Amino acid sequence: MFIYISTIIFAVAILLFCWSCYKRFRLLMLGKSVDRFKDFGPRLKNVIFYVFGQRCTVNHGYRFGWNHLVLFWSFMFLLIANTEFLFEGLFPDSVSFSMLPVSLYILIEIASVLALLAVCIAMLRRLAFPPSYIEARSMDAFVILGLIALLMVAFFGLHASEIAKGELEATFMPVSNFVASTLFSDVKQETLNDYIEAFWWLHAIVLLAFLNYLPYSKHMHILTGIPNVFFKSLTKVNTQIREDFKKGNVFGVGQINLFTWKDLMDSYSCTECGRCSDNCPATNTGKSLNPRLVIHDIKANLLKNGPFFDNKKAPVLPLIGKGGEGSVSEEVLWSCTTCGACMEVCPVSIEHVPKIVDMRRNLVEMNAKMPGELLTFFESMEQRSNPWGIVPSDRVKWATDITVKPFEAGKTEYLFYVGCFGAFDARSRKVSLAISKILDAGGISWGILGKDELCCGDSMRRLGNEFVFDRMTKDNIKILTDKGIKKIITQCPHCFNTLKNDYRQYGLELEVIHHTELINNLIKAGKLPLNVNGADLGNVVIHDSCYLGRYNGLYDVPREVISSVTGRAATEMDRCLEKSFCCGAGGGRMWMEEEGKRINVTRVEEALKKDPKTVCVSCPYCLTMFEDGLKSTKADDKVQVLDVAEIVSMGLK
Amino acid sequence: MLVITCVKQVPDTTQVRVDPVTGTLIRDGVPFIINPYDTHALEEGLRLKEKYGFRTVVISMGPPNTEVTLKKAIALGADEAVLLSDRAFGGADTLATSQVLSEAIKKLGEKEEVAIVICGRQTIDGDTAQVGPGIATRLGYSQLTLVDSIESVDLKAKKIRVRRKLEGRHEIVEAKLPAMIAVLKEINSLRYPTVPMRLMAEDSKATLWDNKIMGLQETTIGLKGSATQVRKIFSPQRASGEIIGEGLKDPKEVSRLLIDRLMEKHVLSL
Amino acid sequence: MEEVKKVKKPRGIAHLIPGKCIACGARCQSDCPEDAIEMNDKGEPIITAVKCIGCKRCVKICPAQALEMYFTPEEQKILDTMTDKAPEEAEVVEPGLKEYRGVWIFIEHTEGKPATVSWELLGEGAKLAKTLNVELCSVVIGENVEHLCQESFSYGASKVYLIDAPVFHHYRTETFFRGICYLVEKYKPEILLMGATGMGRDLAGAVATKLQTGLTADCTGLDIDEKGYLLQTRPAFGGNIMATIMTEKTRPQMSTVRPHVMELAKKDPSRIGAIVRESIDIREEELPTRVIEVIEDASGDQLDLAGAEIIVSGGRGMCGMENFSILQELADELGGSVGCSRAAVEAGWMPPERQVGQTGKTVRPKIYIACGISGAIQHLVGMQSSDLIIAINQDRNAPIFEVATYGIVGDVFQIVPAMTERIRELKSKKGGSPKNGSSNNGPSGKE
Known part of the structure; x- marks a missing residue:
C-alpha cells in the first residue's frame, strides 16, 4: 500500500x-x-x-x-x-x-x-x-x-x-x-x-x-x-530593434502579446531583488517609475490576459493604463532616462529599457499620446532636424571666430560631428571650440558638414518616435555615404552611440570615436603638447556619461585624460562607473519637464559632498544638467563644470 | 455637412535671417510649413468633426508643392484636401486670394452643404488677417474673428456660439450658420499624427483644382485681380545688440537712457 | 515693331539676381505673358530663356528688384550705339478715381470709449490731408456716441460722419461694415484709415472686400507720392523686411495702422467742425449675429502671455519669488504681462503657465524684457522672434545679449525699479495714463 x-x-x-x-x-x-x-x-x-x-x-x-x-x-x-x-x-x-x-x-x-x-x-x-x-x-x-x-x-x-x-x-x-x-x-x-x-x-x-x-x-x-x-543579449543593450513601417503593421507594444518571448521570459525571471530600483534615478527621486514594478506588471498582465489571448479573445487588462498591478501608467513610461543602471545591476540580465521604449512607441506611434512639451520637440526635429527648431544655417555659428574646413572626401580624414548642442547651445559651443583647438594641436585632419549636418535622432528613438527616427537616420546615412565619410569624431555621447550602434542596424559601419577617446589616443601617442598643471582646476570630480560608460564601456578613457592633464586621478563620487547616477537628461528627458525632486540636483549634491572645484563631464547633456543643478543649489560661484576637452584645451602649451 | 479649413503653406519666417551686410534675406534652409495659426484652425475642424460628425475638407491655394502640407492635414484626420493651384492664381493679394478660396468653397458647397469655414487668425508671412473676413464677406457668411473657443454648434437651429477674445474683454457671440471663423492659437492644443495615419496619408492625393476647373475671370484673381501693388521692398533698420549706458554706474541714468531710446524709436509711448 | 530701322533693338532676357528673391508668391510667373517662368521648390523663378521675349514685365513687377534684363556682349554693344530712347508708355489713369476726395479716419471705440489709436490716426491723417490738400474726416458709428464727434474735432478732424442708432450698440461686423460701406459709396473718400486692432482688422477686411479695393494691414508708415497715391509701408515676412504697398486702381485706399507708431495729435478742445448725420436701415431681426454676453477681464487678472504685447520676464537672477513684484510693477506700468524662464518655475517662484521657452510658451510680443535671464537655448527659442528684446543681466557674457536689441549690464534690482520710476515720472509729466495702443479702455483724452 x-x-x-x-x-x-x-x-x-x-x-x-x-x-x-x-x-x-x-x-x-x-x-x-x-x-x-x-x-x-x-x-x-x-x-x-x-x-x-x-x-x-x-x-x-x-x-x-x-x-x-x-x-x-x-x-x-x-x-x-x-x-x-x-x-x-x-x-x-x-x-x-x-x-x-x-x-x-x-x-x-x-x-x-x-x-x-x-x-x-x-x-x-x-x-x-x-x-x-x-x-x-x-x-x-x-x-x-x-x-x-x-x-x-x-x-x-x-x-x-x-x-x-x-x-x-x-x-x-x-x-x-x-x-x-x-x-x-x-x-x-x-x-x-x-x-x-x-x-x-x-x-x-x-x-x-x-x-x-x-x-x-x-x-x-x-x-x-x-x-x-x-538568451540574454550578447552585446550591450544600447539600441532598440527596428520597426518595419508597412501599412497595416502595429507599432510599439500596447498589448502584452506584442512583446517578444524573451521580454516575457524576463518578466518570469525577475527575482524581485530590487536592485534595479535601488539604482534607478527616477525611483531614487520619487518618480512613479520603478523598474522592478514595470517588470512585475508585465508578468501580472501576461498572467491575467494570457488565457484570453490563448482563446483568441480580447485582453481584459490594458498593458498601458492607469497603473495598478498589471498595468503600466504613461507617467511611469515617460519618467525613464534610459540610463541603463537597472540593466547593469540585474542579476538575471533583464532588459528593462527596451521594454519601456517599446511601450513609449505604442503611445507615440499608435496613439499620439505624449507630454505636451514633446509636440514642439517632435515638430522641430522633423522639420528642422534639431531640438529647438533653429534654422540649419545657424549650425556654423559656433565657428564664426575660427577657420573650419568643410569635410572633403579624400582630403579630410575625420568628420567632426558637432551635434545639436555643440552647434547651437551657447555653453556647448565653447566645448566645440575646445575640441577643434585640440584637433588642430594634435595634427588631425578634420572637417565639418556645417549647415548640412543633421541631428542623429537619439532622443527621437529613445522617446519612441521610431517613425521619425527611421526617416532621420536614412537622411543622415545618405549624407554620410554621399560625402564619403568613414571616420567620425563626436562631441556628444548620444551622437556617438547612435551613429555607432543604432546606425549599424541600417548597414552603416563607421569608425565612430568620442572626442575623449581621440584625445586620450593623442595624449598617449605624445601628440599633444601639454602642461601638466591641475592647480587651477582644484579638486576634479568626475561624472560618467551613461551613454559613454554603461552603453559603450568607456570608463577609463576620461579618467586617463584627466590624470594626464592634472597629474593626479580624478575624485570619484560615491556612485561611479557602472553604478554612476544619471544626470537626468537622457532618454529624451532633456526635453520634458521634471516634477518633484530633481535628478540633476540629486547628482550635484552628491558631487558637492566631495568638495570639488571642478566637475568634469564628457557630455553636453550632463554639462547642461550640472550647470543647472549647481545654480539651483547656489554652488555655481564655487564650482565649475567643464568638459574633458575644455580641461585639455586649457592645458595645451 | 462640411467644415472647411483654409490653410496656407508659408516659409517659416521666424527662421529667416537678414544678411547684415547686403540686407537681403537669407532663406537658405528655411522650410515651408503650414502657417502656425492654420494648424489650430485645422485642429478645430477635426474637433468639430469628432464632436458633430462633420466632414472636414482642407483647402489651400498655393504652388504644387503645397500638396506635402495637405497630406499632413490628411495624416491628422482631414477627410479630403483640395489644392487650388494655377499660375493664374499667383501673385495674389488678400482680395484676389479670398476670391479663389470663396469660389472653391462655393464649389464644394454645390455637393454638400457648408456649415463652417475655419481660418487661422493670420499668416506669419503676410500677417494681414484679411483673408478670413474676405471670404466671409464674399460668401455672405457670418463673420467671427478672434475666436478662442467654440461654445456650441446647434445644427438644427443652424446656429453657432463662440467666444471672441478682444482687448481687455471676452465676448460671447451667437451667429447663424454658415459662418466663417478665424481662430486664435489659444483655441486648442494640437495633435500629433499617428504612424498608421501617416502611412495612409502618404498614399493619398490632394484634389487639384486649377483655373480650368474653377473657371474664374482672370481679372479677378492672381496678380491681375489684386488691388494692391508692392512698390518696393527694403530691409528695416534694426538696432541690434546695443549695450545701453555701457560703463555707467547710476541705474537711474541707464534706465533714463533706455526709456528715452524706446520713446524716440516710437516703440513705447506714454 | 520698329521695322524701319536696320538694326533691331535687342530686348534681352530676364534673369534672376541670386540671393535677392524673397519668394513673394510668384508675381513674376503670374505676370509673364509667355509662360516662360516656372517656380522652384524654394519659390524662386526659373526663367526659360528661349521663351522669354524680353518684355520686362517680370522685372517691373518684382517687388524685391530681384530680376534684371540680361544682354549678351554683342547686344550690349548695339545697345550702347543706340542712344535714342523709346518713349515710356504713358500711365493710364483709371477714370473715376478723381471723384474720390478726402482722408477718413474710423474712430474705434468700445461702447463709447474711444481707442487711443484713433487719435493717433487723426494726427497722421492730418499730415496726409495737408499734402493732398483735402479734408480730414472722422467716421463715428455707434449708439450714443456723439461725444466722439467733438473729440474728433479737438484732435483735428474738420468733419464727422455720424451714424448713431441702437443697433450699433455693440460692435458687430455686419452692422458696422454696412454702415461704412454706405458712407463710402455715398461720400467717396480717397483714403480710409483704421487702427490695426482686433476690431479694425475685422472691419477693414470686410469693408475692403465689399468695396473691392486694396487694403494694407498693420502699416507702420504712411506717405503720399508725387502722383498723390498713398504709400503704405509695413513690415512683412515676419518683420524681416519692409514693404511699401499702394493701391493704384481702386478707391478708397485703405490701411489699418499699427497702434503706438503714429504720433498722437495735439488736442485742442476749441476746434469745431461739421457733423454729417446719416442713418441706415438695419433691422435687428435680420442680423445674423448677436452679442450674448460681454465678459470684462478683471483688472487684477494676468494678461495671457501668448497675447501680451509687452512681456517682462524674470529668471534665476531674480533670486526669489518675492522679487517678482518689481517685474509686476514694471509690467503694470507698461500694460504688459509677467513671464519667466524655466529656472524660475523650477524654483517654484512662478507657475508653469508663465514659462516662456521650449517647454513653455512661444511668445512674440512687441517688447520682451528679460531680467536676470542668462539666455539658455531652451529659453531663447521661445522668445527670440519678439520685435524688440531688452536684456538686463549682470553677466556681460550671458547669451541673452546675443539676441537682445538693447542690453543693460547691471543689477536687475536697481535697474528695473529705476525704469518703473522713470515711466511713472514721464506719465505724471504728461498727466495721462499708459497708452497701450491696442487697448480700448482708458479714455486717454480726458484729463
Missing part, C-alpha cells in the same frame, strides 16, 4: 508541476519571435559566467549576494540528491539513495548545512536589515525560505534516524551522524522506524510543495533564470 500511495502522490505532484510549467510556457509563446539562439558558445559562456559564477549577484557591492551564491551552489548539489529522492518516491523498489557514489554524500551534507545557514541569514536579513522596499518581506519570501529550511531539517532528520537505526553508513555523512548521535542515540528501534517514515514524508511533502509553489512565486527564477541568462 505504502508503495502505491507514494508513487501516486509523487506522480500527481510531478505532473501538476509539469502542467504549471507548460501553462507558463504557452503564455511565453504568445510573444513575438526574436532570434536569441545563434552563437551557442558565447551564450554558454554567459551562463557559466553569470549563473554558475553568480557574477552579477555578488558584484556592485551587494554583500548579501554572497549568501545567494552559497545558496545557489548548495542547490546545485541538492538538485542531485532531490532528483534521486523523486525517483525513489516514484519507483521505490528500483531506485535508492545508495545508488549515488558515497563521496557525493559528504558534498550533499555540506551543501545542506550551508543551505540551512544561508536560509537563516536570508530570513534574518529580511527581518533585521530589510532592503528598501516592502515586498522583500512578503509572505512569498518567507514561505519559500521556510520550505527550504524545512526541507533541510527533514533531510537531516531522515538521514540521522537511518544512521541511528544502522541502515545507513555514516562515514561520509558527518552532520547526519552528529544529529544521530546527539538526538537519536537513545531512541528505540521501533520508534526510529516511525521517525524514518515521518521524516521521509515530511521531506517528500515539502519537496513536492516547493516544486508546485515555484511556478506561482517570484522563485520562478529558479526555473527561468538560467535560460534567461542564456
Whole structure:
C-alpha cells in the first residue's frame, strides 16, 4: 500500500508541476519571435559566467549576494540528491539513495548545512536589515525560505534516524551522524522506524510543495533564470530593434502579446531583488517609475490576459493604463532616462529599457499620446532636424571666430560631428571650440558638414518616435555615404552611440570615436603638447556619461585624460562607473519637464559632498544638467563644470 | 455637412535671417510649413468633426508643392484636401486670394452643404488677417474673428456660439450658420499624427483644382485681380545688440537712457 | 515693331539676381505673358530663356528688384550705339478715381470709449490731408456716441460722419461694415484709415472686400507720392523686411495702422467742425449675429502671455519669488504681462503657465524684457522672434545679449525699479495714463 500511495502522490505532484510549467510556457509563446539562439558558445559562456559564477549577484557591492551564491551552489548539489529522492518516491523498489557514489554524500551534507545557514541569514536579513522596499518581506519570501529550511531539517532528520537505526553508513555523512548521535542515540528501534517514515514524508511533502509553489512565486527564477541568462543579449543593450513601417503593421507594444518571448521570459525571471530600483534615478527621486514594478506588471498582465489571448479573445487588462498591478501608467513610461543602471545591476540580465521604449512607441506611434512639451520637440526635429527648431544655417555659428574646413572626401580624414548642442547651445559651443583647438594641436585632419549636418535622432528613438527616427537616420546615412565619410569624431555621447550602434542596424559601419577617446589616443601617442598643471582646476570630480560608460564601456578613457592633464586621478563620487547616477537628461528627458525632486540636483549634491572645484563631464547633456543643478543649489560661484576637452584645451602649451 | 479649413503653406519666417551686410534675406534652409495659426484652425475642424460628425475638407491655394502640407492635414484626420493651384492664381493679394478660396468653397458647397469655414487668425508671412473676413464677406457668411473657443454648434437651429477674445474683454457671440471663423492659437492644443495615419496619408492625393476647373475671370484673381501693388521692398533698420549706458554706474541714468531710446524709436509711448 | 530701322533693338532676357528673391508668391510667373517662368521648390523663378521675349514685365513687377534684363556682349554693344530712347508708355489713369476726395479716419471705440489709436490716426491723417490738400474726416458709428464727434474735432478732424442708432450698440461686423460701406459709396473718400486692432482688422477686411479695393494691414508708415497715391509701408515676412504697398486702381485706399507708431495729435478742445448725420436701415431681426454676453477681464487678472504685447520676464537672477513684484510693477506700468524662464518655475517662484521657452510658451510680443535671464537655448527659442528684446543681466557674457536689441549690464534690482520710476515720472509729466495702443479702455483724452 505504502508503495502505491507514494508513487501516486509523487506522480500527481510531478505532473501538476509539469502542467504549471507548460501553462507558463504557452503564455511565453504568445510573444513575438526574436532570434536569441545563434552563437551557442558565447551564450554558454554567459551562463557559466553569470549563473554558475553568480557574477552579477555578488558584484556592485551587494554583500548579501554572497549568501545567494552559497545558496545557489548548495542547490546545485541538492538538485542531485532531490532528483534521486523523486525517483525513489516514484519507483521505490528500483531506485535508492545508495545508488549515488558515497563521496557525493559528504558534498550533499555540506551543501545542506550551508543551505540551512544561508536560509537563516536570508530570513534574518529580511527581518533585521530589510532592503528598501516592502515586498522583500512578503509572505512569498518567507514561505519559500521556510520550505527550504524545512526541507533541510527533514533531510537531516531522515538521514540521522537511518544512521541511528544502522541502515545507513555514516562515514561520509558527518552532520547526519552528529544529529544521530546527539538526538537519536537513545531512541528505540521501533520508534526510529516511525521517525524514518515521518521524516521521509515530511521531506517528500515539502519537496513536492516547493516544486508546485515555484511556478506561482517570484522563485520562478529558479526555473527561468538560467535560460534567461542564456538568451540574454550578447552585446550591450544600447539600441532598440527596428520597426518595419508597412501599412497595416502595429507599432510599439500596447498589448502584452506584442512583446517578444524573451521580454516575457524576463518578466518570469525577475527575482524581485530590487536592485534595479535601488539604482534607478527616477525611483531614487520619487518618480512613479520603478523598474522592478514595470517588470512585475508585465508578468501580472501576461498572467491575467494570457488565457484570453490563448482563446483568441480580447485582453481584459490594458498593458498601458492607469497603473495598478498589471498595468503600466504613461507617467511611469515617460519618467525613464534610459540610463541603463537597472540593466547593469540585474542579476538575471533583464532588459528593462527596451521594454519601456517599446511601450513609449505604442503611445507615440499608435496613439499620439505624449507630454505636451514633446509636440514642439517632435515638430522641430522633423522639420528642422534639431531640438529647438533653429534654422540649419545657424549650425556654423559656433565657428564664426575660427577657420573650419568643410569635410572633403579624400582630403579630410575625420568628420567632426558637432551635434545639436555643440552647434547651437551657447555653453556647448565653447566645448566645440575646445575640441577643434585640440584637433588642430594634435595634427588631425578634420572637417565639418556645417549647415548640412543633421541631428542623429537619439532622443527621437529613445522617446519612441521610431517613425521619425527611421526617416532621420536614412537622411543622415545618405549624407554620410554621399560625402564619403568613414571616420567620425563626436562631441556628444548620444551622437556617438547612435551613429555607432543604432546606425549599424541600417548597414552603416563607421569608425565612430568620442572626442575623449581621440584625445586620450593623442595624449598617449605624445601628440599633444601639454602642461601638466591641475592647480587651477582644484579638486576634479568626475561624472560618467551613461551613454559613454554603461552603453559603450568607456570608463577609463576620461579618467586617463584627466590624470594626464592634472597629474593626479580624478575624485570619484560615491556612485561611479557602472553604478554612476544619471544626470537626468537622457532618454529624451532633456526635453520634458521634471516634477518633484530633481535628478540633476540629486547628482550635484552628491558631487558637492566631495568638495570639488571642478566637475568634469564628457557630455553636453550632463554639462547642461550640472550647470543647472549647481545654480539651483547656489554652488555655481564655487564650482565649475567643464568638459574633458575644455580641461585639455586649457592645458595645451 | 462640411467644415472647411483654409490653410496656407508659408516659409517659416521666424527662421529667416537678414544678411547684415547686403540686407537681403537669407532663406537658405528655411522650410515651408503650414502657417502656425492654420494648424489650430485645422485642429478645430477635426474637433468639430469628432464632436458633430462633420466632414472636414482642407483647402489651400498655393504652388504644387503645397500638396506635402495637405497630406499632413490628411495624416491628422482631414477627410479630403483640395489644392487650388494655377499660375493664374499667383501673385495674389488678400482680395484676389479670398476670391479663389470663396469660389472653391462655393464649389464644394454645390455637393454638400457648408456649415463652417475655419481660418487661422493670420499668416506669419503676410500677417494681414484679411483673408478670413474676405471670404466671409464674399460668401455672405457670418463673420467671427478672434475666436478662442467654440461654445456650441446647434445644427438644427443652424446656429453657432463662440467666444471672441478682444482687448481687455471676452465676448460671447451667437451667429447663424454658415459662418466663417478665424481662430486664435489659444483655441486648442494640437495633435500629433499617428504612424498608421501617416502611412495612409502618404498614399493619398490632394484634389487639384486649377483655373480650368474653377473657371474664374482672370481679372479677378492672381496678380491681375489684386488691388494692391508692392512698390518696393527694403530691409528695416534694426538696432541690434546695443549695450545701453555701457560703463555707467547710476541705474537711474541707464534706465533714463533706455526709456528715452524706446520713446524716440516710437516703440513705447506714454 | 520698329521695322524701319536696320538694326533691331535687342530686348534681352530676364534673369534672376541670386540671393535677392524673397519668394513673394510668384508675381513674376503670374505676370509673364509667355509662360516662360516656372517656380522652384524654394519659390524662386526659373526663367526659360528661349521663351522669354524680353518684355520686362517680370522685372517691373518684382517687388524685391530681384530680376534684371540680361544682354549678351554683342547686344550690349548695339545697345550702347543706340542712344535714342523709346518713349515710356504713358500711365493710364483709371477714370473715376478723381471723384474720390478726402482722408477718413474710423474712430474705434468700445461702447463709447474711444481707442487711443484713433487719435493717433487723426494726427497722421492730418499730415496726409495737408499734402493732398483735402479734408480730414472722422467716421463715428455707434449708439450714443456723439461725444466722439467733438473729440474728433479737438484732435483735428474738420468733419464727422455720424451714424448713431441702437443697433450699433455693440460692435458687430455686419452692422458696422454696412454702415461704412454706405458712407463710402455715398461720400467717396480717397483714403480710409483704421487702427490695426482686433476690431479694425475685422472691419477693414470686410469693408475692403465689399468695396473691392486694396487694403494694407498693420502699416507702420504712411506717405503720399508725387502722383498723390498713398504709400503704405509695413513690415512683412515676419518683420524681416519692409514693404511699401499702394493701391493704384481702386478707391478708397485703405490701411489699418499699427497702434503706438503714429504720433498722437495735439488736442485742442476749441476746434469745431461739421457733423454729417446719416442713418441706415438695419433691422435687428435680420442680423445674423448677436452679442450674448460681454465678459470684462478683471483688472487684477494676468494678461495671457501668448497675447501680451509687452512681456517682462524674470529668471534665476531674480533670486526669489518675492522679487517678482518689481517685474509686476514694471509690467503694470507698461500694460504688459509677467513671464519667466524655466529656472524660475523650477524654483517654484512662478507657475508653469508663465514659462516662456521650449517647454513653455512661444511668445512674440512687441517688447520682451528679460531680467536676470542668462539666455539658455531652451529659453531663447521661445522668445527670440519678439520685435524688440531688452536684456538686463549682470553677466556681460550671458547669451541673452546675443539676441537682445538693447542690453543693460547691471543689477536687475536697481535697474528695473529705476525704469518703473522713470515711466511713472514721464506719465505724471504728461498727466495721462499708459497708452497701450491696442487697448480700448482708458479714455486717454480726458484729463
